[in-house]
Amino acid sequence: MKYQAPRGTYDILPEDIQKWHYIENIIRKLTSLYNYYEVRVPIFEQLDLFKRSVGEDTDIVEKEMYTFKDKKGRELALRPEGTASIARMVAEHNLQSSKKEPLRLWYEGPMFRYSRPQKGRYxxxxxxxxxxxxxxKPIADAEIIAIGWQILQEAKVPDVSLEINSVGCPECREQYNILLKEFLYKDKDKYCADCRRRMEQNPLRVFDCKNNTCRQLIKNAPRMLDSICDKCSEHFEGVKKNLEMMKVPFTVNPEIVRGLDYYTKTAFEYKVNYLGAQDALGGGGRYDGLIEYLGGKQTPAVGLSMGLERIILSLEKSEFLFPEDNNLKVLVIPIGTAALQASIEMMQEFHKADISAIIADESSSVGSNLKLCDKNNVSFAVLIGDNELKSGLYVVKDIKKKAQSEIKKEEVVSFIKNT
Ligand SMILES: [Zn+2]
Ligand SMILES: [Zn+2]
Incomplete structure (x- = not known):
């Protein structure tokens, strides 16, 4: 029996891991420059957490969650996104209670959604x-948007566009929902069953429908942005002004609503135009009500999330040359079994000096071991045989320069360090 990774999942092979390290290093660097702290939260949570925060009427909760019961019958779900867990953590530990400065956090990890797999979607x-x-404050929205923008710039993802919108606050949304419902009810019977149900409970979610007929119908719907209250409008103007100060280019797109219930005021997306249907690299928005809704203190907040697969896919499309991870620096080649003890000691000396080194197979010929160095981009080979053991002088080959020196065994490490 030969197994395959489950549908919609994949392995990251050793030759591809450098791509992940490349982007992860940039994320670490940028978040650290802005003084954000990494946190790690569970991969599964109570199902109810996602129902309440992401929203019962969203595609994510209705169709895409991996849910299960544990042995005690608790209803759990693999996390479909990260913000719900972060908000739960802040509420649970009362993290925001005494700090004057905002709490700056970041996370990375696997998320799970049962959707139709395709390139860029797993x-x-x-x-x-x-x-x-x-x-x-609007400056917090702008800071978050700028961090995402800078990460994509630093990673050299080509032709990214940033689109922003305001989805209003609970007060102005109530007004807007009345307008939207009126519009939707005009052609009520033409929408799909999901949309007809969402019209009643949560009309904004009709914008997320992927059905073509629904998408055509909703094109002329009134826009949230035209109905936002003075406070929301003032906030939105502030975000735009701050983004201009930060020299982050953006356009306003009233169609950005994000498929999650917890967003208030600012919503935004980073997009590229060369990935087909999966054109959004990520996005986010403000979620001023969520932490309180989950039992914490009233705490305004704003955040972003991005998929690593799509960033990597964008870079692959542009034939970007990912920097290689650190290669093996030294191959220690024992000539005959008598040299094995000395070769092990040599390797350990390299490791003490933080130089990567392994021992070659002593049953292969020196020639084939040296070929291996060439093939794998190894910088040095150290040859140890009977003569070397007797004289205490080891043969050090500089593979790239094709040069060879005899070096006292005590000085091999410093010789390679200084070459
Ligand atoms: Zn408002
Ligand atoms: Zn629909």
């Missing part, structure tokens, strides 16, 4: 997120 996928918790 059932287990990796996401990172950045969350600024405790500030209601």
């Amino acid at each position: 059932r287990q996928f990796y996401q990172f997120g950045v969350e600024c918790i405790g500030s209601s």
Whole structure:
């Protein structure tokens, strides 16, 4: 019996891991420059957490979650996204209670959604997120948006566009929902069953429908952005102004609603136009009500999340040359079994000096071991045989320069360090 990874999942092979390290290093660097702290939260949570925060009427909760009961009958779900867990953590540990500065957090890890797999969309996928918790000021929105923008710039993802919108606050949304319902009810029977149900409970979610007929119908719907209250409008103007100060280019797109219930005011997406249907690299928004809704103190917050697969796919499309991970630096080649003890000691000396080194197979010929160095981009080979053991002088070959020296065994490490 030969097994395969489950549908919608994949293995990251050793020759591909450098791509992941490349982007992860940039995320670490940028978040650290802005003083964000990494946190790690569970991969599964109570099912109810996602129902309440992401929203019962969303595609994610209705169709895409991996849910299960544990042996005690608790209803759990693999996390479909990260913000719900972050908000739960902040509420649970009362993290925002005494700090004046906003709490700056980031995370990375696998998320799970049962959707139709296609290029750039998987059932287990990796996401990172950045969350600024405790500030209601537009500068916090702009900071989050700028971090995502800078990460994509630094990673050299070509032709990224940033689109922003405001989805209003609970007060102005109530007004808007009345307008939207009126519009939807005009052609009520033409929408799909999901949309007809969502019209009643949560009309904004009709915008997420992927059905072509529904998408055509909703094109002329009134836009949230035209109905936002003065407070929301003032906030949105502030975000735009701050983004201009930060020299982050953006366009306003009133169609950005994000498929999650917890967003308030700012919503945004980073997009590219060369990935087909999967054109969004990520996005986010403000979620001023979520932490309180999950039992915490009233705490305004704003965050972003992005999929690592799509960033990597964008770079592959542009034929970007990913920097290689550190290669093996030294191959220690024992000539005959008598040299094995000395070769092991030599390797250990390299490791003490933080130089990567392994021992070659002593049953292969020196020639084939040296060929291996060439093939694998190894910088040095150290040859140890009977003569070397007797004289205490080891043969050091500089593979790239094709040079060879005899070096006292005590000085081999410093010789290679200084070459
Ligand atoms: Zn409002
Ligand atoms: Zn529909």
